[in-house]
Amino acid sequence: MLVYIVAFIFGSVVGSFLNVCIYRIPRNISIITPSSRCPSCDNPISPRDNIPILSYMFLGGRCRVCKARISFRYPLVEFLNAVFYVLVLWRFGFGWHSLVYFVFCSSLILISFIDLNFQIIPDVITLPGIPMGIVFGGFLLINPFMRDLSLGLKSSLTGAFIGFGLFYLIAVAGSHIFKKEAMGGGDIKLMAMVGGFLGWKGVILTTFLGSLSGAIVGVLMILFKVRGHGSRIPFGPFLALGSMITLFYGQEIFYWYIGR
Numbered sequence: 235m236l237v238y239i240v241a242f243i244f245g246s247v248v249g250s251f252l253n254v255c256i257y258r259i260p261r262n263i264s265i266i267t268p269s270s271r272c273p274s275c276d277n278p279i280s281p282r283d284n285i286p287i288l289s290y291m292f293l294g295g296r297c298r299v300c301k302a303r304i305s306f307r308y309p310l311v312e313f314l315n316a317v318f319y320v321l322v323l324w325r326f327g328f329g330w331h332s333l334v335y336f337v338f339c340s341s342l343i344l345i346s347f348i349d350l351n352f353q354i355i356p357d358v359i360t361l362p363g364i365p366m367g368i369v370f371g372g373f374l375l376i377n378p379f380m381r382d383l384s385l386g387l388k389s390s391l392t393g394a395f396i397g398f399g400l401f402y403l404i405a406v407a408g409s410h411i412f413k414k415e416a417m418g419g420g421d422i423k424l425m426a427m428v429g430g431f432l433g434w435k436g437v438i439l440t441t442f443l444g445s446l447s448g449a450i451v452g453v454l455m456i457l458f459k460v461r462g463h464g465s466r467i468p469f470g471p472f473l474a475l476g477s478m479i480t481l482f483y484g485q486e487i488f489y490w491y492i493g494r
């Protein structure tokens with residue numbers, strides 16, 4: 235129990251850092267200095283107002299100095315990251331692979347929120363993520379839960395190639411059919427990274443789950459007139475969702491589908 239509490243606190247602290255990255259990476263500001271400031275009044279945020287999740291609640295969602303509203307995204311990202319760290323530990327136990335999956339989950343949360351807010355997936359996350367995924371997926375992960383999904387360098391390398399190739403083809407085909415960019419280069423690199431971490435079966439399942447959830451949400455948004463036809467919905471969050479489902483339940487989905 236104590237281990238899960240520690241994981242939750244650690245996850246929320248990392249989540250707090252993710253918020254800094256979500257704000258600064260797309261704006262090309264250093265993620266190290268200066269220290270956190272209120273986006274409205276530019277006053278530095280004191281340590282007591284920088285406690286993940288709790289400070290937002292104590293302050294009633296407003297800056298202590300200028301009373302400007304603080305985006306709900308801040309506690310949300312901290313909470314999400316904390317929950318995923320607990321889930322990783324619960325699912326995969328204590329070990330090196332859990333540390334790797336912490337990094338993987340945090341990267342996916344970071345990518346999702348940047349893509350939602352800015353419609354980009356920055357190279358500074360995905361480009362180092364590709365070799366990291368291949369190395370960790372290929373060499374380090376000895377994971378009983380992912381036996382058929384992500385073992386061996388061959389599966390990780392093939393996964394990265396399939397992720398890249400598949401989405402490159404979709405991008406080329408899409409731009410021919412729709413006469414405009416249908417798939418961003420960021421999605422292609424993201425899926426190469428996912429392929430490294432999850433192996434070739436994992437990247438195919440992720441593609442399927444990501445497209446399915448994206449299509450469902452897209453149709454719902456048109457039905458409920460949230461957005462009109464032809465408006466671009468960022469694909470990154472759906473691919474991240476597909477990756478998470480594959481990470482946690484890919485093994486079961488494969489057994490259920492193939493039968494055993």
Ligand SMILES: [Zn+2]
Nearest residue numbers: 272275297300
């Ligand atoms: Zn302020």
